[in-house]
Amino acid sequence: MMHHRVIADNGLKVTSGGCAVAVRLPWYRSLPLSVVDVVSIEFDGRVIDMSNVVFQLEGSSIRLDELRARTTENWFVLDTAYLVLNEKNLEVGKEYDVAVTLAIYPPYLKDLHRVVRTQKRLLAH
Amino acid sequence: MMHHRVIADNGLKVTSGGCAVAVRLPWYRSLPLSVVDVVSIEFDGRVIDMSNVVFQLEGSSIRLDELRARTTENWFVLDTAYLVLNEKNLEVGKEYDVAVTLAIYPPYLKDLHRVVRTQKRLLAH
């Protein structure tokens, strides 16, 4: 179910402080940030430490543990968010296996939550 | 010439620290950040102080005076960047006149630079 939608095409950007992974909401409509969990990120099979990951959307930089409180901010379904990571030493033009798992809790459905993991081989740009 | 393209539709987002204006590159192709100047931002006719404005793109947060040195980072023509402002006291659901002026220096053309100002009335969300 939308298993390929979490990571955007060409979604690995090398930045001065590390890198950023471009992510999309694996759902058909916008959802409040409060019902989105960033569960895990893997780099070449290695699970990375999530404590320093920052979620960047529309000019806001949000710690992952702050998302649940953001009940009034929506992630518009066409917008790309960025997971900003400390992951260093990436080289532009090299390929990496990246996997991101998001969990969403559609707020109009009782008991539904969906865990979606996308894995892609990405060429860093 | 692309006078309506600098500010994205629905491009005014209230954030916890102020607000962000969604901006697009007013050109047909991607350009390196080094050839983009953020010239000015106006709020309801008032020119704002640019010294604290941050340009956010693909997980990077860049001071405006740092753009010119970014010769290897491209702004992909379909991507939205955000101008992060201290501008406080905006209310969701209220309308504001916002104008953003960008200057671009297409790097394959001698002596061409283009200054593009977009003004839009935006409903803060």
Place this chain on the structure above:
Amino acid sequence: MQSASSSNLRLGSTLYSFTTEYHNHDYSFESLIRRIAAENLGPGLEIVGFQSIKGFPVVSDAYADWFRGLIDEVGLELSCLGINSDFGINRDRKMTEDELFDYHVPQLHAAAKLGFPLIRYQYGAGPEAIKRLVPEAEKLGLKLALEIHASHHVQHPVILAFREMYEQVNSPLLGFIPDFGASVHSVPPSFLDFVRSIGVAESMIDLALEVWHAGGNGSEMAAQFYQKAVAMGGDADLILELFPIFGLFSRQDPRDWAEIMPQTFHIHGKFFDFADDGAEASIDYASTLKVFVEGDFNGYMSSEYEGHHWTDADAFDKVRRHHALASSILHKLG
């Protein structure tokens, strides 16, 4: 192209059908609307506010003018705005009745501003908040309709609570939207292809279908399946991939829609796959539409393709086929 038919059931599309194309940025809100019009996949047009409009339910005057102008230009007819009854935004507790009321009001205003005659609301609103919204709906000249979506059906306790409230209030503005996913006869083949493609074992699929065919309440069937599947040694993650069977498809008899016919304002013509002869593979459209035509249903049926949850098949092709199927059935029904 709707064939000549004497029924008052008019065809249309919901943009929800085009989730794949839209999520991919292959089309925008505007270019989807233009192509739907160009391909005669109207005349009804339904949208989901939180899908198509950034910042919804906040809608500026300029945006509303642009939207109404576009609809006018392309010649479509606004059938329904899907709004959401998001009771669970705060994950620690459900919204109170007051909060639910407050959450719906701006969505109703947005609908009226955009020119919709009808909104689709969801069961999470609860009968009381909807009852309190009737005066607002009257002011706005807007109809409110509860979508009856799998795993619900016309006799489900959750739906009965709304039916009771409707009887009390007796407002011509309160009605229902049957979603045909609630009256399927089998699980869509493309869904089973999908779960096979991600490695779900055949034994697990058989088990899920067995539980589903035995019938019962959706969440109870899911729980029952989960226990048995785990006992059989199924992979927990892959077991979960079968859960949509219990949430998206239910086996109500299509004839049961007749019970709510006078209050039926609109239809979600849910569909997934087509057989070689053009019939829908899991929904008996001939029998189902007969119920609505015989019940003198007057309104739009949105072609609501939902396979985008598990495949990236071309939705335009799908909706074209759905229109052809529906037109042909309506023509035969006279």
Place this chain on the structure above:
Amino acid sequence: MQSASSSNLRLGSTLYSFTTEYHNHDYSFESLIRRIAAENLGPGLEIVGFQSIKGFPVVSDAYADWFRGLIDEVGLELSCLGINSDFGINRDRKMTEDELFDYHVPQLHAAAKLGFPLIRYQYGAGPEAIKRLVPEAEKLGLKLALEIHASHHVQHPVILAFREMYEQVNSPLLGFIPDFGASVHSVPPSFLDFVRSIGVAESMIDLALEVWHAGGNGSEMAAQFYQKAVAMGGDADLILELFPIFGLFSRQDPRDWAEIMPQTFHIHGKFFDFADDGAEASIDYASTLKVFVEGDFNGYMSSEYEGHHWTDADAFDKVRRHHALASSILHKLG
């Protein structure tokens, strides 16, 4: 649809024509290609790397496979990849010859990987870097062509420098791409409509057209116009809005393209507006195409609509008309 004609000039489209639709997210790279194929606006397909591909010129194997598969599926033919000769990325100084060479190499590799037989390069590369790229082009089996774009023309000193180098090197891989914006007879009406719409005074427009018709080097004409306009009290910002006249349109005689005919690999069929009779309003396509057919040109002409700089007119409609015009002229030319 290309009419039967005995010439070897084949039609096609460049995605650059669809900048409005693409920038708006109304279509994606993929959906543009699919619609161009569906509407028979090929068979040639040209793209600009830095427009269509995020991260260009870095292209993964998977992406190249996807792209080649798509082109195969839809039945288009890759005509040309537009690469950019970005000498001015560092605003403090121009790239050195070594840097220019290094900047082009990965773009050539990307072109070959994506399956293009030809790249378009720009004057900023300089003749020396291009000369040094010939062995690379030979390895890749790739042709390199300089676009001759307004304000240049076949006898412009900048172009003559490349022509001299071509004569020395004498490689069958080196050639040219005429852009018909270099041989227009008048300024496109829609451009003048645009400048009027933003408040440019009629006196300023008259002055710009007068200077432009008097002729000369593009930047010198611009400087001359600027001085006179300021002296006449014109608004500085609005004066600048007229500068594209001197950069996008030049008045080379279309017959002069014959000079470089044997080295002409590809054509940018630039266009803007159509008269009521279907003729291009500022480019004499009948005379211009005659030069290429009589010169035995063998290659594609990309329909290259450029009005998107100043209007949001529907590019599909524009390109359709351009194909119809070109087909009809080619048919008459036999």
